Amino acid sequence: MCILSVLTLCMATIAEPTYSGSVAALLHKNCAGCHRSGEVGPFPLISYEDARKRAGFIAKQVRAKKMPPWKAEAGHGEFFDERRLTEAEISTLEAWAAAGAPRGDASAEPAVPTFTDGWQLGKPDLIVRMPAAFTIPADGRDIYQIFVMPSGLTETRTVAAIEFRPGNRRVVHHAIAIVDSTGTARRRDAATPEPGYPTFGGFGILPTGFLGGWAPGNLPHRLQEGMGRELPGGADIVVQIHYHPTGKPESDRSELGLYFTPKPAAKLVRNLPLVSRDIDIPAGESAYKRMVRFTTPEQLTVVGIMPHMHLLGREMKTRAIKPDGSEIPLVWIRDWDFNWQDTYLYRKPITVPAGTRFEVDAVYDNSAANPRNPQSPPKRVVWGEQTENEMCVCFMAVVTKDNAAAVKLRQEFFKQLVTPSMILRFLGGD
Numbered sequence: 275m276c277i278l279s280v281l282t283l284c285m286a287t288i289a290e291p292t293y294s295g296s297v298a299a300l301l302h303k304n305c306a307g308c309h310r311s312g313e314v315g316p317f318p319l320i321s322y323e324d325a326r327k328r329a330g331f332i333a334k335q336v337r338a339k340k341m342p343p344w345k346a347e348a349g350h351g352e353f354f355d356e357r358r359l360t361e362a363e364i365s366t367l368e369a370w371a372a373a374g375a376p377r378g379d380a381s382a383e384p385a386v387p388t389f390t391d392g393w394q395l396g397k398p399d400l401i402v403r404m405p406a407a408f409t410i411p412a413d414g415r416d417i418y419q420i421f422v423m424p425s426g427l428t429e430t431r432t433v434a435a436i437e438f439r440p441g442n443r444r445v446v447h448h449a450i451a452i453v454d455s456t457g458t459a460r461r462r463d464a465a466t467p468e469p470g471y472p473t474f475g476g477f478g479i480l481p482t483g484f485l486g487g488w489a490p491g492n493l494p495h496r497l498q499e500g501m502g503r504e505l506p507g508g509a510d511i512v513v514q515i516h517y518h519p520t521g522k523p524e525s526d527r528s529e530l531g532l533y534f535t536p537k538p539a540a541k542l543v544r545n546l547p548l549v550s551r552d553i554d555i556p557a558g559e560s561a562y563k564r565m566v567r568f569t570t571p572e573q574l575t576v577v578g579i580m581p582h583m584h585l586l587g588r589e590m591k592t593r594a595i596k597p598d599g600s601e602i603p604l605v606w607i608r609d610w611d612f613n614w615q616d617t618y619l620y621r622k623p624i625t626v627p628a629g630t631r632f633e634v635d636a637v638y639d640n641s642a643a644n645p646r647n648p649q650s651p652p653k654r655v656v657w658g659e660q661t662e663n664e665m666c667v668c669f670m671a672v673v674t675k676d677n678a679a680a681v682k683l684r685q686e687f688f689k690q691l692v693t694p695s696m697i698l699r700f701l702g703g704d
Protein backbone atom coordinates (compact mmCIF):
# COMPACT_ATOMS: atom_id res chain seq x y z
CA MET A 275 0.00 0.00 0.00
CA CYS A 276 1.50 3.33 -0.93
CA ILE A 277 1.79 6.13 1.60
CA LEU A 278 -0.85 8.19 -0.12
CA SER A 279 -3.64 5.63 0.15
CA VAL A 280 -2.80 4.97 3.80
CA LEU A 281 -3.12 8.68 4.43
CA THR A 282 -6.48 8.90 2.66
CA LEU A 283 -7.67 5.93 4.66
CA CYS A 284 -6.58 7.60 7.90
CA MET A 285 -8.30 10.83 7.04
CA ALA A 286 -11.47 9.01 6.09
CA THR A 287 -11.37 7.25 9.46
CA ILE A 288 -10.93 10.52 11.30
CA ALA A 289 -13.78 12.23 9.41
CA GLU A 290 -16.09 9.26 9.79
CA PRO A 291 -18.89 9.94 12.24
CA THR A 292 -19.59 7.31 14.89
CA TYR A 293 -22.70 6.51 16.86
CA SER A 294 -21.18 7.48 20.19
CA GLY A 295 -19.40 10.52 18.77
CA SER A 296 -22.27 12.37 17.08
CA VAL A 297 -25.07 10.17 15.78
CA ALA A 298 -26.59 9.15 19.13
CA ALA A 299 -26.97 12.74 20.31
CA LEU A 300 -28.45 13.75 16.96
CA LEU A 301 -31.05 10.94 16.97
CA HIS A 302 -31.94 11.47 20.63
CA LYS A 303 -32.52 15.17 20.08
CA ASN A 304 -34.41 15.03 16.78
CA CYS A 305 -36.05 11.62 16.59
CA ALA A 306 -36.46 9.88 19.95
CA GLY A 307 -39.37 12.14 21.00
CA CYS A 308 -41.54 10.16 18.58
CA HIS A 309 -39.37 7.10 18.02
CA ARG A 310 -39.54 5.47 21.45
CA SER A 311 -41.82 2.93 23.00
CA GLY A 312 -45.46 4.00 23.30
CA GLU A 313 -45.04 6.89 20.84
CA VAL A 314 -46.27 7.48 17.31
CA GLY A 315 -43.03 6.48 15.52
CA PRO A 316 -43.21 2.91 14.17
CA PHE A 317 -39.92 1.82 15.83
CA PRO A 318 -37.61 3.16 18.57
CA LEU A 319 -34.45 5.11 17.78
CA ILE A 320 -32.96 4.99 21.26
CA SER A 321 -30.15 2.43 21.27
CA TYR A 322 -27.21 1.77 18.98
CA GLU A 323 -28.87 -1.42 17.76
CA ASP A 324 -32.10 0.49 16.90
CA ALA A 325 -30.14 2.86 14.71
CA ARG A 326 -27.56 0.46 13.26
CA LYS A 327 -30.04 -1.87 11.65
CA ARG A 328 -31.83 1.03 9.94
CA ALA A 329 -28.83 3.25 9.14
CA GLY A 330 -29.38 3.23 5.36
CA PHE A 331 -33.12 3.78 5.64
CA ILE A 332 -32.58 6.65 8.10
CA ALA A 333 -30.08 8.33 5.76
CA LYS A 334 -32.53 8.05 2.88
CA GLN A 335 -35.48 9.44 4.81
CA VAL A 336 -33.59 12.42 6.22
CA ARG A 337 -32.04 13.26 2.83
CA ALA A 338 -35.52 13.19 1.27
CA LYS A 339 -36.64 15.46 4.18
CA LYS A 340 -39.38 12.96 5.02
CA MET A 341 -38.00 12.74 8.55
CA PRO A 342 -38.19 14.46 10.94
CA PRO A 343 -41.68 15.35 9.72
CA TRP A 344 -41.83 19.12 9.31
CA LYS A 345 -43.58 20.45 6.29
CA ALA A 346 -42.97 24.19 6.51
CA GLU A 347 -40.15 25.43 4.26
CA ALA A 348 -37.31 27.37 5.88
CA GLY A 349 -37.48 31.11 5.22
CA HIS A 350 -41.29 31.19 5.19
CA GLY A 351 -42.23 31.98 8.77
CA GLU A 352 -40.35 31.16 11.98
CA PHE A 353 -42.29 28.84 14.20
CA PHE A 354 -42.12 27.20 17.60
CA ASP A 355 -40.95 23.57 17.74
CA GLU A 356 -39.44 23.50 14.25
CA ARG A 357 -38.20 20.03 13.42
CA ARG A 358 -35.55 20.45 10.79
CA LEU A 359 -32.08 18.96 10.39
CA THR A 360 -29.23 21.13 9.12
CA GLU A 361 -27.39 20.13 5.95
CA ALA A 362 -24.41 19.16 8.16
CA GLU A 363 -26.60 16.86 10.28
CA ILE A 364 -28.04 15.17 7.19
CA SER A 365 -24.52 14.65 5.81
CA THR A 366 -23.41 13.18 9.14
CA LEU A 367 -26.17 10.56 9.03
CA GLU A 368 -25.37 9.77 5.39
CA ALA A 369 -21.63 9.45 6.04
CA TRP A 370 -22.33 7.26 9.06
CA ALA A 371 -24.56 4.90 7.06
CA ALA A 372 -22.06 4.81 4.18
CA ALA A 373 -19.27 3.86 6.59
CA GLY A 374 -21.25 0.86 7.84
CA ALA A 375 -22.77 2.50 10.94
CA PRO A 376 -19.69 2.34 13.21
CA ARG A 377 -20.37 2.48 16.94
CA GLY A 378 -17.19 4.21 18.12
CA ASP A 379 -16.36 4.12 21.82
CA ALA A 380 -19.44 2.57 23.44
CA SER A 381 -18.41 3.81 26.89
CA ALA A 382 -18.63 7.41 25.61
CA GLU A 383 -22.22 7.08 24.40
CA PRO A 384 -24.58 9.78 25.66
CA ALA A 385 -27.19 8.64 28.19
CA VAL A 386 -30.64 7.73 26.94
CA PRO A 387 -32.74 10.90 27.21
CA THR A 388 -35.53 11.15 29.75
CA PHE A 389 -38.89 12.56 28.73
CA THR A 390 -41.41 14.19 31.03
CA ASP A 391 -44.82 12.72 30.41
CA GLY A 392 -46.83 15.04 32.68
CA TRP A 393 -48.53 18.32 31.76
CA GLN A 394 -45.80 20.43 30.16
CA LEU A 395 -47.15 23.78 31.41
CA GLY A 396 -48.06 22.60 34.89
CA LYS A 397 -51.53 21.70 36.14
CA PRO A 398 -54.20 23.06 33.77
CA ASP A 399 -57.05 25.24 35.06
CA LEU A 400 -59.53 22.90 33.41
CA ILE A 401 -59.18 19.34 32.13
CA VAL A 402 -61.78 17.85 29.79
CA ARG A 403 -61.76 14.24 28.56
CA MET A 404 -63.35 12.08 25.94
CA PRO A 405 -66.62 10.81 27.44
CA ALA A 406 -65.49 7.18 27.07
CA ALA A 407 -62.71 5.13 25.50
CA PHE A 408 -62.87 4.84 21.73
CA THR A 409 -61.84 1.62 19.98
CA ILE A 410 -59.66 1.69 16.88
CA PRO A 411 -59.71 -1.53 14.83
CA ALA A 412 -56.42 -3.23 13.88
CA ASP A 413 -56.52 -2.09 10.29
CA GLY A 414 -58.56 -0.30 7.67
CA ARG A 415 -58.75 3.35 6.76
CA ASP A 416 -57.65 6.13 9.08
CA ILE A 417 -60.44 7.35 11.37
CA TYR A 418 -61.41 10.98 12.00
CA GLN A 419 -63.72 11.08 15.00
CA ILE A 420 -65.27 14.13 16.64
CA PHE A 421 -65.62 14.10 20.44
CA VAL A 422 -67.74 16.53 22.43
CA MET A 423 -66.26 17.53 25.80
CA PRO A 424 -68.56 19.87 27.73
CA SER A 425 -66.57 22.61 29.46
CA GLY A 426 -68.98 22.79 32.40
CA LEU A 427 -68.16 26.51 32.64
CA THR A 428 -70.92 28.95 33.44
CA GLU A 429 -68.87 32.07 32.72
CA THR A 430 -66.83 33.14 29.74
CA ARG A 431 -63.09 32.59 30.10
CA THR A 432 -60.17 33.43 27.86
CA VAL A 433 -57.70 30.68 27.07
CA ALA A 434 -53.95 31.35 27.01
CA ALA A 435 -52.90 27.83 26.03
CA ILE A 436 -54.21 24.34 25.51
CA GLU A 437 -52.38 21.07 25.94
CA PHE A 438 -53.70 17.99 24.24
CA ARG A 439 -52.64 14.70 25.83
CA PRO A 440 -53.29 11.64 23.69
CA GLY A 441 -54.54 8.68 25.73
CA ASN A 442 -52.73 6.31 23.35
CA ARG A 443 -49.87 7.89 21.45
CA ARG A 444 -49.43 4.93 19.15
CA VAL A 445 -52.69 5.66 17.33
CA VAL A 446 -53.33 9.40 17.69
CA HIS A 447 -51.96 11.26 14.68
CA HIS A 448 -53.36 14.71 15.26
CA ALA A 449 -56.10 16.63 17.06
CA ILE A 450 -57.87 19.96 16.50
CA ALA A 451 -59.96 21.65 19.19
CA ILE A 452 -62.79 24.07 18.44
CA VAL A 453 -65.68 25.64 20.35
CA ASP A 454 -69.38 24.97 19.75
CA SER A 455 -71.85 27.27 21.49
CA THR A 456 -74.85 25.97 19.54
CA GLY A 457 -75.21 22.37 20.77
CA THR A 458 -75.03 21.07 17.17
CA ALA A 459 -72.06 18.80 17.82
CA ARG A 460 -73.87 17.29 20.84
CA ARG A 461 -76.86 16.48 18.68
CA ARG A 462 -74.69 14.87 16.01
CA ASP A 463 -72.92 12.83 18.69
CA ALA A 464 -76.24 11.65 20.15
CA ALA A 465 -77.26 10.37 16.72
CA THR A 466 -74.43 7.78 16.55
CA PRO A 467 -74.03 4.84 18.99
CA GLU A 468 -70.24 5.08 19.51
CA PRO A 469 -68.45 7.84 21.44
CA GLY A 470 -68.30 10.87 19.14
CA TYR A 471 -69.19 10.89 15.46
CA PRO A 472 -67.13 10.34 12.30
CA THR A 473 -65.97 12.99 9.79
CA PHE A 474 -62.99 13.46 7.52
CA GLY A 475 -61.80 16.91 6.61
CA GLY A 476 -63.90 19.05 8.96
CA PHE A 477 -66.18 18.99 11.97
CA GLY A 478 -69.55 18.53 10.30
CA ILE A 479 -70.63 21.70 12.10
CA LEU A 480 -69.79 25.37 11.85
CA PRO A 481 -67.42 26.09 14.76
CA THR A 482 -68.15 29.15 16.87
CA GLY A 483 -64.56 29.39 18.09
CA PHE A 484 -61.15 27.84 17.63
CA LEU A 485 -58.78 26.63 20.37
CA GLY A 486 -55.84 25.12 18.53
CA GLY A 487 -54.31 21.99 17.09
CA TRP A 488 -51.87 19.30 18.14
CA ALA A 489 -49.66 16.87 16.25
CA PRO A 490 -46.90 14.61 17.62
CA GLY A 491 -43.88 16.74 18.46
CA ASN A 492 -45.92 19.89 19.21
CA LEU A 493 -45.42 21.43 22.64
CA PRO A 494 -47.95 23.73 24.25
CA HIS A 495 -47.19 27.47 24.23
CA ARG A 496 -48.93 30.30 26.00
CA LEU A 497 -50.12 33.18 23.86
CA GLN A 498 -48.40 36.51 24.44
CA GLU A 499 -49.51 38.28 27.60
CA GLY A 500 -52.84 40.05 27.16
CA MET A 501 -53.95 37.69 24.38
CA GLY A 502 -56.48 34.87 24.70
CA ARG A 503 -59.06 32.82 22.86
CA GLU A 504 -62.63 33.16 23.99
CA LEU A 505 -64.43 30.21 25.56
CA PRO A 506 -68.01 31.31 26.26
CA GLY A 507 -69.81 29.96 29.32
CA GLY A 508 -71.89 26.87 28.52
CA ALA A 509 -69.95 26.16 25.34
CA ASP A 510 -68.78 22.69 24.39
CA ILE A 511 -65.19 21.92 23.53
CA VAL A 512 -65.17 19.79 20.40
CA VAL A 513 -62.08 17.85 19.38
CA GLN A 514 -61.38 16.09 16.12
CA ILE A 515 -58.92 13.22 16.55
CA HIS A 516 -57.19 11.51 13.63
CA TYR A 517 -56.43 7.85 14.35
CA HIS A 518 -54.05 5.73 12.33
CA PRO A 519 -54.58 1.96 12.82
CA THR A 520 -51.44 0.19 14.08
CA GLY A 521 -52.04 -3.43 13.06
CA LYS A 522 -53.62 -4.43 16.37
CA PRO A 523 -56.82 -3.23 18.02
CA GLU A 524 -56.20 -0.12 20.11
CA SER A 525 -58.20 2.00 22.48
CA ASP A 526 -57.85 5.70 23.26
CA ARG A 527 -59.20 8.14 25.77
CA SER A 528 -57.47 11.48 25.25
CA GLU A 529 -57.74 14.61 27.34
CA LEU A 530 -57.31 18.32 26.86
CA GLY A 531 -55.95 20.74 29.43
CA LEU A 532 -56.85 24.43 29.28
CA TYR A 533 -54.87 27.28 30.80
CA PHE A 534 -56.87 30.45 31.31
CA THR A 535 -55.53 33.98 31.32
CA PRO A 536 -55.43 35.35 34.90
CA LYS A 537 -57.86 38.09 33.90
CA PRO A 538 -60.04 38.30 30.78
CA ALA A 539 -57.69 38.90 27.82
CA ALA A 540 -58.08 42.31 26.21
CA LYS A 541 -56.81 41.03 22.85
CA LEU A 542 -58.92 38.17 21.59
CA VAL A 543 -57.29 35.77 19.14
CA ARG A 544 -59.77 35.08 16.34
CA ASN A 545 -59.86 32.67 13.48
CA LEU A 546 -59.65 34.13 9.97
CA PRO A 547 -60.14 31.36 7.40
CA LEU A 548 -58.71 32.37 4.01
CA VAL A 549 -60.96 30.09 2.07
CA SER A 550 -61.91 29.36 -1.52
CA ARG A 551 -64.88 27.11 -1.94
CA ASP A 552 -64.84 27.16 -5.74
CA ILE A 553 -62.99 23.92 -6.16
CA ASP A 554 -63.73 21.85 -9.24
CA ILE A 555 -60.82 19.62 -10.18
CA PRO A 556 -61.16 17.70 -13.44
CA ALA A 557 -60.29 13.99 -13.33
CA GLY A 558 -56.66 13.48 -14.30
CA GLU A 559 -55.58 17.12 -13.79
CA SER A 560 -52.12 17.01 -12.22
CA ALA A 561 -51.55 20.67 -11.33
CA TYR A 562 -54.90 22.27 -10.55
CA LYS A 563 -54.46 25.73 -9.00
CA ARG A 564 -56.66 27.59 -6.56
CA MET A 565 -55.98 30.94 -5.01
CA VAL A 566 -57.45 33.12 -2.28
CA ARG A 567 -56.98 36.89 -2.06
CA PHE A 568 -58.07 38.88 0.97
CA THR A 569 -57.33 42.51 1.81
CA THR A 570 -57.63 43.37 5.46
CA PRO A 571 -59.49 46.60 6.29
CA GLU A 572 -57.70 46.80 9.64
CA GLN A 573 -54.27 46.33 11.14
CA LEU A 574 -53.81 42.67 12.06
CA THR A 575 -51.39 40.68 14.17
CA VAL A 576 -50.96 37.14 12.90
CA VAL A 577 -50.24 34.71 15.74
CA GLY A 578 -50.47 31.34 14.00
CA ILE A 579 -51.34 29.68 10.72
CA MET A 580 -52.80 26.35 9.64
CA PRO A 581 -52.96 25.34 5.97
CA HIS A 582 -55.68 22.80 5.21
CA MET A 583 -56.32 20.64 2.15
CA HIS A 584 -57.22 16.98 1.73
CA LEU A 585 -55.45 14.12 -0.04
CA LEU A 586 -54.98 15.72 -3.48
CA GLY A 587 -53.38 18.87 -2.06
CA ARG A 588 -49.71 19.17 -3.04
CA GLU A 589 -48.65 22.68 -2.15
CA MET A 590 -49.86 25.76 -0.29
CA LYS A 591 -48.06 29.07 -0.05
CA THR A 592 -49.34 32.06 1.89
CA ARG A 593 -47.87 35.54 1.99
CA ALA A 594 -48.83 39.06 2.96
CA ILE A 595 -48.27 41.99 0.59
CA LYS A 596 -48.17 45.26 2.49
CA PRO A 597 -49.60 48.44 0.94
CA ASP A 598 -46.02 49.61 0.19
CA GLY A 599 -45.55 46.48 -1.92
CA SER A 600 -43.19 44.69 0.45
CA GLU A 601 -43.83 41.01 0.97
CA ILE A 602 -43.88 38.91 4.14
CA PRO A 603 -43.72 35.15 3.56
CA LEU A 604 -46.12 33.52 6.04
CA VAL A 605 -45.89 29.81 5.30
CA TRP A 606 -44.97 27.50 2.43
CA ILE A 607 -45.91 23.83 2.46
CA ARG A 608 -44.11 22.51 -0.57
CA ASP A 609 -44.89 18.85 -0.10
CA TRP A 610 -48.33 18.75 1.52
CA ASP A 611 -49.13 15.64 3.52
CA PHE A 612 -52.58 15.31 5.08
CA ASN A 613 -50.95 13.21 7.82
CA TRP A 614 -48.84 16.08 9.05
CA GLN A 615 -51.20 19.02 9.35
CA ASP A 616 -49.50 21.17 11.90
CA THR A 617 -50.82 24.29 13.52
CA TYR A 618 -47.86 26.61 13.14
CA LEU A 619 -47.31 29.20 15.86
CA TYR A 620 -45.05 32.16 15.06
CA ARG A 621 -42.18 32.71 17.45
CA LYS A 622 -42.87 36.39 17.03
CA PRO A 623 -46.40 37.42 16.01
CA ILE A 624 -46.45 39.38 12.73
CA THR A 625 -48.25 42.74 12.57
CA VAL A 626 -49.37 44.14 9.21
CA PRO A 627 -51.16 47.43 8.46
CA ALA A 628 -54.66 47.94 7.06
CA GLY A 629 -54.70 47.44 3.29
CA THR A 630 -52.37 44.42 3.44
CA ARG A 631 -53.34 41.76 0.92
CA PHE A 632 -53.09 38.09 1.90
CA GLU A 633 -52.42 35.69 -0.94
CA VAL A 634 -52.93 31.94 -0.70
CA ASP A 635 -51.85 29.79 -3.64
CA ALA A 636 -52.65 26.09 -3.61
CA VAL A 637 -51.93 23.25 -6.05
CA TYR A 638 -53.74 19.88 -6.33
CA ASP A 639 -52.87 16.68 -8.15
CA ASN A 640 -55.91 14.67 -9.27
CA SER A 641 -53.98 12.39 -11.61
CA ALA A 642 -53.65 8.62 -11.35
CA ALA A 643 -49.93 9.19 -10.76
CA ASN A 644 -50.65 10.71 -7.32
CA PRO A 645 -50.28 7.74 -4.93
CA ARG A 646 -52.52 9.48 -2.36
CA ASN A 647 -55.43 9.91 -4.78
CA PRO A 648 -58.34 8.18 -2.98
CA GLN A 649 -60.17 7.54 -6.25
CA SER A 650 -59.00 5.11 -8.91
CA PRO A 651 -59.51 5.94 -11.69
CA PRO A 652 -59.54 9.66 -10.76
CA LYS A 653 -62.92 11.41 -10.73
CA ARG A 654 -63.97 15.06 -10.78
CA VAL A 655 -63.50 16.52 -7.27
CA VAL A 656 -65.44 19.37 -5.65
CA TRP A 657 -65.42 21.07 -2.24
CA GLY A 658 -66.61 19.04 0.74
CA GLU A 659 -65.65 17.35 3.99
CA GLN A 660 -65.41 13.77 2.72
CA THR A 661 -62.29 11.83 1.77
CA GLU A 662 -63.10 12.18 -1.93
CA ASN A 663 -63.67 15.96 -1.62
CA GLU A 664 -61.14 18.75 -1.41
CA MET A 665 -60.73 21.94 0.56
CA CYS A 666 -58.68 25.10 0.20
CA VAL A 667 -58.35 26.93 3.50
CA CYS A 668 -55.52 28.66 5.24
CA PHE A 669 -56.67 29.34 8.80
CA MET A 670 -54.99 32.31 10.40
CA ALA A 671 -55.13 33.11 14.11
CA VAL A 672 -55.26 36.89 14.28
CA VAL A 673 -55.61 39.72 16.77
CA THR A 674 -57.22 43.06 15.86
CA LYS A 675 -56.62 46.43 17.56
CA ASP A 676 -60.01 46.33 19.26
CA ASN A 677 -63.52 44.92 18.96
CA ALA A 678 -64.70 47.48 16.41
CA ALA A 679 -61.84 46.42 14.14
CA ALA A 680 -62.85 42.78 14.58
CA VAL A 681 -66.41 43.61 13.47
CA LYS A 682 -65.07 45.33 10.35
CA LEU A 683 -62.79 42.40 9.63
CA ARG A 684 -65.72 40.03 9.87
CA GLN A 685 -67.83 42.11 7.50
CA GLU A 686 -64.99 42.25 5.02
CA PHE A 687 -64.46 38.50 5.33
CA PHE A 688 -68.11 37.92 4.37
CA LYS A 689 -67.86 40.43 1.51
CA GLN A 690 -64.65 39.10 0.00
CA LEU A 691 -64.66 35.40 0.75
CA VAL A 692 -68.09 34.01 1.58
CA THR A 693 -70.31 33.03 -1.31
CA PRO A 694 -74.09 32.66 -0.85
CA SER A 695 -73.86 28.91 -1.52
CA MET A 696 -71.44 28.59 1.38
CA ILE A 697 -73.86 30.22 3.83
CA LEU A 698 -76.75 28.09 2.61
CA ARG A 699 -74.68 24.99 3.06
CA PHE A 700 -73.76 25.84 6.65
CA LEU A 701 -77.34 26.79 7.47
CA GLY A 702 -78.39 23.40 6.14
CA GLY A 703 -76.22 21.90 8.91
CA ASP A 704 -74.14 19.94 6.40
Ligand code: HEC
Pocket residue numbers: 301304305306307308309314315316328331332335336341342343357359490491613
Ligand atom coordinates in the same frame (compact mmCIF):
# COMPACT_ATOMS: atom_id res chain seq x y z
C1 HEC B 1 -42.96 14.11 15.28
C2 HEC B 1 -42.73 12.72 15.33
C3 HEC B 1 -41.54 12.14 14.62
C4 HEC B 1 -40.25 12.60 14.64
C5 HEC B 1 -39.69 13.78 15.41
C6 HEC B 1 -39.48 11.70 13.80
N1 HEC B 1 -40.30 10.73 13.28
FE1 HEC B 1 -39.72 9.25 12.00
N2 HEC B 1 -41.67 8.64 11.88
C7 HEC B 1 -42.74 9.17 12.57
C8 HEC B 1 -43.96 8.49 12.14
C9 HEC B 1 -45.34 8.74 12.67
C10 HEC B 1 -43.59 7.56 11.16
C11 HEC B 1 -44.51 6.63 10.36
C12 HEC B 1 -44.69 7.14 8.96
C13 HEC B 1 -45.45 8.47 8.91
O1 HEC B 1 -46.48 8.60 9.56
O2 HEC B 1 -44.98 9.39 8.20
C14 HEC B 1 -42.14 7.69 11.02
C15 HEC B 1 -41.39 6.92 10.13
C16 HEC B 1 -40.01 6.93 10.04
C17 HEC B 1 -39.23 6.09 9.18
C18 HEC B 1 -39.80 5.04 8.27
C19 HEC B 1 -40.40 5.72 7.06
C20 HEC B 1 -41.37 4.82 6.31
O3 HEC B 1 -41.73 5.23 5.21
O4 HEC B 1 -41.77 3.78 6.84
C21 HEC B 1 -37.91 6.40 9.38
C22 HEC B 1 -36.68 5.75 8.72
C23 HEC B 1 -37.87 7.46 10.35
N3 HEC B 1 -39.16 7.76 10.74
C24 HEC B 1 -36.73 8.06 10.82
C25 HEC B 1 -36.72 9.20 11.62
C26 HEC B 1 -35.52 9.91 11.98
C27 HEC B 1 -34.11 9.50 11.58
C28 HEC B 1 -35.91 10.97 12.74
C29 HEC B 1 -35.05 12.06 13.33
C30 HEC B 1 -34.08 12.68 12.45
C31 HEC B 1 -37.36 10.92 12.87
N4 HEC B 1 -37.80 9.82 12.16
C32 HEC B 1 -38.12 11.83 13.57
C33 HEC B 1 -42.67 10.18 13.50
C34 HEC B 1 -41.56 10.96 13.76
